[in-house]
Amino acid sequence: MAEQLAPGLWRLNIPLEGNPLKNLNSFLITGERNLLIDTGFNQPACKRAMDDQLREIGADLNRTDIFLTHLHSDHTGLSTYLHRPGCAVFLSGTDAIRREEYSHEEIWRKKYASYVENGFTWEEMNWLWDSNPAKMEGPEPLDGGFDRLDDGAVLEYGGRKLRCILTPGHTPGHLCLYDACNGVLFSSDHVLFHITPNICRWEGVPDALGDYLESLDKVKDLPVKMLLPAHREETGDLRQRAEELKAHHAHRLDNAERIVAESPGLTAYEITGRMQWSIRARNWTEFPLTQKFFAVGEAMAHLDWLEVRGKVTHRLENGKIRYYSIDNHKGVD
Numbered sequence: 521m522a523e524q525l526a527p528g529l530w531r532l533n534i535p536l537e538g539n540p541l542k543n544l545n546s547f548l549i550t551g552e553r554n555l556l557i558d559t560g561f562n563q564p565a566c567k568r569a570m571d572d573q574l575r576e577i578g579a580d581l582n583r584t585d586i587f588l589t590h591l592h593s594d595h596t597g598l599s600t601y602l603h604r605p606g607c608a609v610f611l612s613g614t615d616a617i618r619r620e621e622y623s624h625e626e627i628w629r630k631k632y633a634s635y636v637e638n639g640f641t642w643e644e645m646n647w648l649w650d651s652n653p654a655k656m657e658g659p660e661p662l663d664g665g666f667d668r669l670d671d672g673a674v675l676e677y678g679g680r681k682l683r684c685i686l687t688p689g690h691t692p693g694h695l696c697l698y699d700a701c702n703g704v705l706f707s708s709d710h711v712l713f714h715i716t717p718n719i720c721r722w723e724g725v726p727d728a729l730g731d732y733l734e735s736l737d738k739v740k741d742l743p744v745k746m747l748l749p750a751h752r753e754e755t756g757d758l759r760q761r762a763e764e765l766k767a768h769h770a771h772r773l774d775n776a777e778r779i780v781a782e783s784p785g786l787t788a789y790e791i792t793g794r795m796q797w798s799i800r801a802r803n804w805t806e807f808p809l810t811q812k813f814f815a816v817g818e819a820m821a822h823l824d825w826l827e828v829r830g831k832v833t834h835r836l837e838n839g840k841i842r843y844y845s846i847d848n849h850k851g852v853d
């Protein structure tokens with residue numbers, strides 16, 4: 521059921537079946553034109569929930585523009601389905617380029633080959649090939665492409681001025697939307713409660729985690745009365761949560777650095793298996809494969825952070841990338 525949060529502002533609850541994120545919060549700002557913020561996966565359950573709740577509110581899609589906070593399929597999946605002629609589908613320029621690349625198979629082949637170099641087997645990657653939601657449940661290609669937005673762009677809907685804040689980290693072009701007059705921040709996957717946003721390594725981004733931590737500082741002091749994250753019902757204090765998220769990553773960085781120092785020459789996959797995760801699996805072998813994919817991506821973002829700051833280094837040995845502490849590395853050479 522759609523929930524009215526304020527006059528002209530609705531939260532739509534979109535279930536993400538079988539996904540540990542559990543749900544997506546879509547938001548609808550109504551007015552002369554409407555703005556729908558994020559959409560859910562391109563799958564029947566999301567479609568049904570979206571259609572029903574838009575109908576309940578009485579939203580006319582012919583007067584509805586769509587704002588996608590970032591490229592992930594749980595946010596973008598239904599955008600082409602919901603788009604009507606003459607309406608806009610907004611996404612940051614950076615994420616638009618990457619989302620459009622997702623339709624090229626060679627991008628995925630390259631990505632998967634790099635995960636094999638980092639310790640996955642081809643058998644695992646072949647299984648993931650047809651089941652990865654990033655690849656399978658995204659939007660169909662959009663005629664005319666996305667309407668690209670930059671940091672600082674301002675949109676006006678329902679009497680609200682909404683400023684785009686570029687917050688790279690979770691994706692390289694992640695945007696938060698800030699309504700300063702009413703103290704409303706749509707934080708999407710930049711600041712979540714109860715769960716922590718997944719920060720992965722991105723092709724062509726040297727230090728995604730460093731970017732993310734900087735992006736937390738960019739928003740944490742904003743005056744906010746209503747903080748609206750993209751998953752789960754929980755919300756809370758922005759500054760406090762930003763500090764908790766920073767502490768969470770500091771702990772994880774320590775954890776990774778210690779593992780590399782104690783066991784030189786492990787792959788990112790092996791390091792991930794020794795790190796502490798909050799998932800309910802008895803051990804690394806029992807981790808569901810899709811969760812392994814995200815966990816290794818996250819471990820790699822932490823290894824990149826350590827590497828950029830001269831704490832660890834890597835070498836390619838027989839087709840696998842192996843990590844060493846800088847001190848250990850000197851010893852090995």
Ligand SMILES: [Zn+2]
Pocket residue numbers: 590592690709
């Ligand atoms: Zn996301």
